[in-house]
Amino acid sequence: MTGKKIIREKGYKFRLYPNKKQKILINKSVGCTRYVYNHFLSKAKEDKYKTYTEYSKQLTQLKRELMWLKEPDKFALQNALKDLDKAFNNFFSGKYDFPQFKSKKNIKNSYRTNKFVRKSGTTNIEIKDNKIKLPKLGWVKFSKSQKVKGKILNVTVTKTNTDKYFISIAVKEEIKKFPEVDKKIGIDLGLKEFAITSDGEKKANPRVLNKYEKKIARLNRSLARKEKGSNNWYKTKKKLAKVHEKMANIRLDFLHKFSTKLIEENQLIAVETLEVKNMLKNSNLAKSISDVSWSKFIEILTYKAKWYGRDLIKIDTFFASSQLCNNCGYKNEEVKDLKIRNWKCSECGKVHDRDINASKNILDEGLKMQKAS
Incomplete structure (x- = not known):
């Protein structure tokens, strides 16, 4: 008996290995999206929240004033506004509290970019062997542990506080249901x-x-003895983050x-x-x-x-x-x-x-x- 097929959105996560130049651009992109999110959240707190469309127009003007906002790809900044819009809609519906500012101290810092097909038929995101082409970054190596199936929708690039990089590839995939069993x-x-x-x-x-409790306790004691914000404090903090x-x-x-x-x-x-x-x-x-x-x-x-x-x-x-x-x-x-x-x-x-x-x-x-x- 063959299973019926259904369409689902699914995510694939892989370790990313950017070169030095690509790391710099990823870090800038993460910072720019955080700035855009916080900038328009601040405006919403001062007055009241407007619409995504209104803030998108204001973002265009902001990019003319702050040239460094043009370094990341445009989808990353637009998606920051979409995330803010979603956060406010959840707040208005009573699901969540008022949106909070994003901090550099987050465990994971990320940005999301969308796939689109140009008139020529080429696309801004594609995969070949163990490399993925991403907007502005170009071809980046990644650990391809399994084949990516389905139509790619978007890609989230993440930097962890242990200085590792990952990609989450969202796809629309045809999933075959398992054959029915009696158990x-x-x-x-x-x-x-x-x-x-x-x-x-x-x-x-x-x-x-x-298995790791003693190691965590030892690192916490070591962290407590160091001056907060010093190089040794950050080194120990990173070791602790790696264990977690x-x-x-x-x-x-x-x-x-x-x-x-x-x-x-x-x-x-x-x-x-x-x-x-x-x-x-x-x-x-x-x-x-x-x-x-x-x-x-x-x-x-x-x-x-x-x-x-x-x-x-x-x-x-x-x-x-x-x-x-x-x-x-x-x-x-x-x-x-x-x-x-x-x-x-x-x-x-x-x-x-x-x-x-x-x-x-x-x-x-x-x-x-x-x-x-």
């Missing part, structure tokens, strides 16, 4: 094990923070590999949603909860399920998955105590592994919700 699974998320499935698998928690960057990459790699496996093998996935913000208030568990990245995992599962034609059912956090006997339905409220890892049902005598039992209940609840919808 269905329930997932209980945890701290000791990252995930426990209804078929008995226990996926180990990578515990990334544990490595940790983030390890976590993300784990989440992508595990989520892809689940999506490939299962037609229906039921997973319990968790009130992470509330759980972080527990000072004893806050570090472990932040490290485990449950919210990011659910986010990745959600869009992959949509892309590949799988059913993802999210179970309410208040569902008593751990307390219910999966065999007879008896509710044992004593299991609220997290120290209880195994328990015997007083009604039917079934002995349960706390987490496997919970994942089976999550699957059953997911199947009920699917049937009712």
Whole structure:
């Protein structure tokens, strides 16, 4: 059985290797887009926000006054205005707070440029082997770990605070849905094990923070001893940023590999949603909860399920998955105590592994919700 095809917008991320001249222009482009965003945000705060079209006209005049704004490609500056327009629309709709000024101290500084086709048929963005052609920059080397499929829409160039450069290529791609399978699974998320499935698998928690916690503490102590703003202070700060960057990459790699496996093998996935913000208030568990990245995992599962034609059912956090006997339905409220890892049902005598039992209940609840919808 062949899967149906659907069109989705998708992003490809690669490490970029600009030469010295290209690095200078990227840094200038990042600075110019930040200046444009902050300049028109300041004008909006002084008076009131106007429209993207009005600010676009004012940008043309501003470029005549400030010649250095002509160095980056025009799309980068226009997109800064579009980002500001989106930020204000989100504010007016009540989704987010009033827009904030952009700072050089951001973890990532970036600009976005758009692809367009000239009358001659040539384009300002194209890929050949391990090089990408970008406006004003020309051909730049990048680490092409996979083939870029689909129609390129735009490219975001990012410089991290560890002085690395990346590109995110947004495309409109035809994605083939996976063939349907019979398997269905329930997932209980945890701290000791990252995930426990209804078929008995226990996926180990990578515990990334544990591996680097001592190194982070040492670098933080070293940073505290140095004069803020000095060369040695910046060197140590960069080392610390590299450790955090490595940790983030390890976590993300784990989440992508595990989520892809689940999506490939299962037609229906039921997973319990968790009130992470509330759980972080527990000072004893806050570090472990932040490290485990449950919210990011659910986010990745959600869009992959949509892309590949799988059913993802999210179970309410208040569902008593751990307390219910999966065999007879008896509710044992004593299991609220997290120290209880195994328990015997007083009604039917079934002995349960706390987490496997919970994942089976999550699957059953997911199947009920699917049937009712």
